[in-house]
Amino acid sequence: MTLLDLTPRVADAGPSSTLPVAIIGAGPIGLAAAANLLERGIDFIVFESGDEVAANVRAWGHTRLFSPWKHLVDPASRRLLEETGWELRDPERAPTGAELVDDYVAPLAALDDIAGRIRTGVEVIGVTRDGMDRTRSARRASTPFAVRIRTAGGDVEDFSARAVIDASGTYTSPNSLSSSGLELLGMADIADRVAPALPDVLGRDRAEFAGRRVTVVGAGHSAANTLLALVRLAREEPGTTVTWLIRNGKAVRVSSSPDDELTGRANLGSRVDGAVERGDIALVDGFEIIRARRAGDAVELVGHRQREVVAHETDIVVNATGFRPNLDILREIRLELDEIVEAPKRLAPLIDPNVHSCGTVEPHGFRELTHPEQGFFIVGMKSYGRAPTFLLATGYEQVRSVTAWLAGDTASASNVELVLPATGVCSTDAANGGGCC
Numbered sequence: 001m002t003l004l005d006l007t008p009r010v011a012d013a014g015p016s017s018t019l020p021v022a023i024i025g026a027g028p029i030g031l032a033a034a035a036n037l038l039e040r041g042i043d044f045i046v047f048e049s050g051d052e053v054a055a056n057v058r059a060w061g062h063t064r065l066f067s068p069w070k071h072l073v074d075p076a077s078r079r080l081l082e083e084t085g086w087e088l089r090d091p092e093r094a095p096t097g098a099e100l101v102d103d104y105v106a107p108l109a110a111l112d113d114i115a116g117r118i119r120t121g122v123e124v125i126g127v128t129r130d131g132m133d134r135t136r137s138a139r140r141a142s143t144p145f146a147v148r149i150r151t152a153g154g155d156v157e158d159f160s161a162r163a164v165i166d167a168s169g170t171y172t173s174p175n176s177l178s179s180s181g182l183e184l185l186g187m188a189d190i191a192d193r194v195a196p197a198l199p200d201v202l203g204r205d206r207a208e209f210a211g212r213r214v215t216v217v218g219a220g221h222s223a224a225n226t227l228l229a230l231v232r233l234a235r236e237e238p239g240t241t242v243t244w245l246i247r248n249g250k251a252v253r254v255s256s257s258p259d260d261e262l263t264g265r266a267n268l269g270s271r272v273d274g275a276v277e278r279g280d281i282a283l284v285d286g287f288e289i290i291r292a293r294r295a296g297d298a299v300e301l302v303g304h305r306q307r308e309v310v311a312h313e314t315d316i317v318v319n320a321t322g323f324r325p326n327l328d329i330l331r332e333i334r335l336e337l338d339e340i341v342e343a344p345k346r347l348a349p350l351i352d353p354n355v356h357s358c359g360t361v362e363p364h365g366f367r368e369l370t371h372p373e374q375g376f377f378i379v380g381m382k383s384y385g386r387a388p389t390f391l392l393a394t395g396y397e398q399v400r401s402v403t404a405w406l407a408g409d410t411a412s413a414s415n416v417e418l419v420l421p422a423t424g425v426c427s428t429d430a431a432n433g434g435g436c437c
Contacts, residue, residue, distance in 0.1 A: 020045045020117075021406065022147045022161035024124050026053040028100070029380035029395040030167035031108050032074035036403035038113055039076050045159070046114075047149055049123040049168075053109040054101045056171040060198035061098030063225055066268075067391060068094050074396040077108050084111070121152035127164055127376070128332035141374040163375035163406055165399065166330070170323035170381050171197075177217055177289050177319055179247050179303070185291035190317070193299045197222040197320045201229035209316065211239035215301070217289070218320030219246045220388050224272045226318055231280045243282045243314060245301070250285065284312060292317075325382045334372040343385035344369050344378065351387045361394060363418035365401025377402050393418055 021037055023030045026048035037044045048055065065072065070091035078088065086107055095103065109118060126148035129140055145161040174197060178184040187194075197218070199205040214230055216223050227244055234240040275281045287310070289303040301312045325342055327335075338348030346368040351361050369377050379402060380395040397418045404413035 017162060019043075019144055019160050019162040021163045021165060022047065022145065022159060024127075024147075024164070024166045025168040025380070026050075026055075026109060026118055026120065027057055027167065027169060027380070028054065028072075028074070028105055028392055029169075029399060030165070031105060031114065032077055032396050033165050033167060033379065033399040033403060034114050034117065035074060035077040035080055035108065036400050037406070038080065040403055040407040040409075042403070042407060044117055045161075046118045047122045047124050047147070047159075048118060048120045051121050051152075053118065053120065054105045056169055057097045057101050057105070059171065059196075061096060061101065062200045062203055063198050064096045065094050065100065066221075067393070068092050071391065071393045072100060073104060074392075074399075076400065077104075080111055080113075081108060119149075123150045124148070124168070124329055125150050125156070126329050126332065127166075130158075130160060132332075134332045134334055145375070164377070165402060166376075166378045166382060167380045167395075167399070168326070168382055170325055173324050173326040174319050175321040175324055175386070177292070177301075177317070177321060179288035179290065184289065186293045189294050190292045190299045193316050195316060195318045197318065197323075198226060199318060201226060201233050206233070209233060209240065210237040212315040213241045213243070213298075213313075214316050214318065215243040215245050215312065215314040216318045216320055217245045217301075218318075218322065219248060220320065220322055221268060222322075223318075223320035224268050226320055227281055228268070228271055228275065231275050234280065241282070242280065243284060243312070244276070245284045245287050245289075245312065247288045248285065287312065322386065322388055323381075324386050325378070333376055336371050338385065341385040341387050343383060343387060344371065346370070347383060348385070348387075351384055351389075353387050353389065361391075363394070363397055363416040365398060365416040366405040366413045369398060369402060375406070 020043040023033050023044055023046045026046045030046055031053065034044055034046055050056065052058065068091060069088060072095070073088055109115060124147055128134075128146050129136070129143045130146040132140060132143060145164050147159045147161055147164060148156065149159055150156050176182060176184055177187070177194070195205070195208065199208070201209050209230065210233060216226050216230070223244070227242060230240065230242040234242055272281070276283050287303050287305045289301050291302045293300050293302065295313055298313050298315055299317060301314070301317070303310065303312070327342070336345045337343065338345050341348050341351070341353075343351060347364060350364055350368065366377070369379060369383060371377070379398045381390045383398065384390050397416055401413045401416050
C-alpha cells in the first residue's frame with residue numbers, strides 16, 4: 001500500500017498559493033465547492049462546458065428527484081443565499097431537476113461573489129502540472145496545475161491553478177449499449193435512433209417517440225422513469241409500444257423494496273412492476289447486446305439470450321445503461337482508482353453497489369478522495385465512478401471536507417457527518433477511529 005502525505009501543502013505559502021482553485025463543472029456540487037471556498041476566503045474559478053450553469057441537470061429537468069428539498073441544499077450555499085433573503089420552501093417535497101436549478105442553483109450562481117468567477121461555454125480538455133507530464137516527480141507537489149480549456153469560439157488556452165476540484169459529473173459519458181462495455185458494433189449506423197437517458201418523452205422530445213416502437217435498455221432508475229413516461233405516452237398516442245430490455249434475469253435496482261429509505265424511489269419500482277404485470281411494458285430479460293444494424297427503416301439489436309443468438313427489432317432505443325467517468329482529460333494526473341468501479345481507491349469499498357444503496361454509504365471526505373496527485377480531487381457523481389447511486393448531500397459533505405483541507409483546517413476536514421434519509425446523522429472522525437450511528 002502506498003503511504004500518502006496528507007499534510008495540506010496546497011494551503012502553505014508558496015509560488016502557487018495566490019492562484020485560484022479551478023472547479024470543473026457548475027452543477028450543484030461544483031457550486032457548493034465554490035460556496036465553501038468563498039466562506040474560506042480562497043479564490044476560485046468555475047469552468048462549465050454548457051451555455052448555462054447546471055446544464056446537465058437542465059437536460060433531465062423534467063424528472064423528479066427522489067430526495068426532498070431538505071437534503072438537496074448545501075449548507076454553505078444556503079448561508080450565502082439566506083443573506084440575500086432567499087428561503088428554502090417546502091423542505092419535505094422532492095423537486096424536479098428544473099426546479100432544483102431555477103429555485104436553488106441559478107440563484108446561487110447569480111450571487112455577486114460567485115457569478116464573476118464562472119465561465120460558461122468553456123470545456124476542460126486536459127489537466128496536468130505546469131510543464132510536467134505524469135512521469136516527472138521533482139518539485140511536483142509545489143508546481144501549479146495547468147488546466148487546458150477550449151472556449152465556445154474554439155480558442156485553446158492553459159489556466160494556472162493551485163488545486164483542481166473535478167465536479168464534472170458523468171451525464172455526458174454514458175455506458176455502452178454493448179454488454180462487453182466496448183462501443184457497440186454498428187453504433188454508427190443507428191446513432192440517429194439512439195436517445196440518451198431520461199429523454200423528455202411527454203414534453204420536449206414527444207414527437208420523437210409518439211407512435212413508434214420504443215426499447216429502453218438498462219436496469220436502473222433512469223430506465224424506470226423513462227418507461228413510466230412511455231406508458232403514459234402510449235395511452236395518449238396510438239401505435240406507441242414500450243419494450244424494456246435488460247441483460248440480467250431481473251432488474252434488481254428498480255424492484256420494489258418495502259425498506260427503501262426514499263419513498264419516491266420505492267414507489268417507482270412498484271409502478272414499473274405493475275406496468276409489466278399489466279402488459280403495458282414488454283420485458284425482455286437476459287438479453288446481452290453484441291451488435292446493432294439497420295433493418296430497413298427500423299433498428300435491429302442482435303444479442304445472446306438463453307445461449308442463442310436472437311434479434312430484437314425496434315424504431316428507437318433509449319440508452320439507460322448508466323454512466324461512467326470521463327477520465328481522458330486526466331491522463332497526465334496521477335490517480336489511484338479502484339480497478340472495478342473506477343472510483344477513488346479508498347472510497348470504492350464504501351460505495352460498492354453490491355453492498356450499498358445511496359442511503360447506506362458512510363460519510364466521507366478528503367481522505368477517501370485523495371489521490372497521489374497532491375491538491376487534485378474528484379467529487380460528486382464522478383467520484384462514484386461506475387457506481388449507480390449518489391446523494392447530493394454526500395457530494396456537499398465531500399466538498400466541505402476538501403475545501404477545509406485546502407484551507408489547512410485538517411481537523412474540520414477530517415470530521416465528516418451527513419444527515420441521511422433513514423439513518424439519521426452518520427458521522428466519522430478519522431482522528432478518533434470513526435464510527436456511524
